[in-house]
Amino acid sequence: MTRRTRLVVFLVGAGCVTAMFVLAVLGMPEFGGSHHVYRDLAVHAAVKHRTANVVSSVNFDQRAVDTFGEETILITSVVAAAVLLRPAKGETERRIPQTGRNLAGTRLLGYVLVPITAIVGLDLVIHGHVTPGGGFQGGIVLATGLHLLYVTGSYPALDRLRPIAAFDVTDALGAATFGAVGLAGLGFAGSFLTNVMPWGTFGQLFSGGTVPVLNVAVGLEVFGGIVVLLAKFLEQDITVASSGKEGES
């Protein structure tokens, strides 16, 4: 298919989609209105289960099985990307090159921000059920914080602080914990991922039943997964040398 034909096919399709989309939008409830059926149900259920952050309650209590599927997608894609990015035939891992030059201010900022980001990330994970945040967000912040070391220009420091094998285990452990909490629900309460813990006090750290546990599990998994993923991409760029003609650049 030439580029021209493809464009024509796309424009015809896009025209149809636009027409149907506009028709659909015109028939929708008014934007910003006060009629939200699912909102009322979800808020009611969250308050009953003493979870202050309703989004966390939806993700880890009311639709916890969906989240289990979602984190399985995450771990599968991390494994798949790691498989795709392994050193291919004719490639060897070379020694890490000397670090590039960086402004002293950039380096200082990086080193100062690493612990701060780590604390913010932990806070997001642990208080994910009472304040905005959660395992997914906190895990991303933790993984990003670690990679500030790369921004400071010291790949060797990042490499020392980030044993890939340990993060592989973190990733798997997070996913396994989620599954184990689900099985505990199956064993003690009769169905998968049903809450098995005391509900606690609304708005306190110990509240929401299994929601904080699942938050920590997902936080671990996302942290481990993203670190492994970024490590594989960085390796491609920095330490893998191909024996072909473009390897020496």
Add this chain to the structure above:
Amino acid sequence: MSIYAYLVAGYLVLIGSYGIVRSRHMVHAVVSLSVAQGGTYVLLLAVGYQRGATAPVFGSTTKPSTDVVDPVVQAMTLTDIVVSATVTALLLALAVQVNKRHGTVDPDELAALKG
């Protein structure tokens, strides 16, 4: 303009798809896909929005009787973002592999099958 947010969502999906169709570089195609996925976030959040309502997180200042925006679509948007991030990572890994095997990242030059 009560349908403005919905139209932005539709526009993002279409312009992202247009980017994929016109793409001459795989990384460009992946980024275009991310733009199209951005449209779905806007659509979901627009569906759950309520004027004057606050975030669906309760505390000492926000009593459970306060009006909040729809937390269900927000949770779905979170799922959406996670899945889109993993898809992006996987596609970029594929692009790296394709570049290694075929020496090109232009989708149009990948017409022939090669073992």
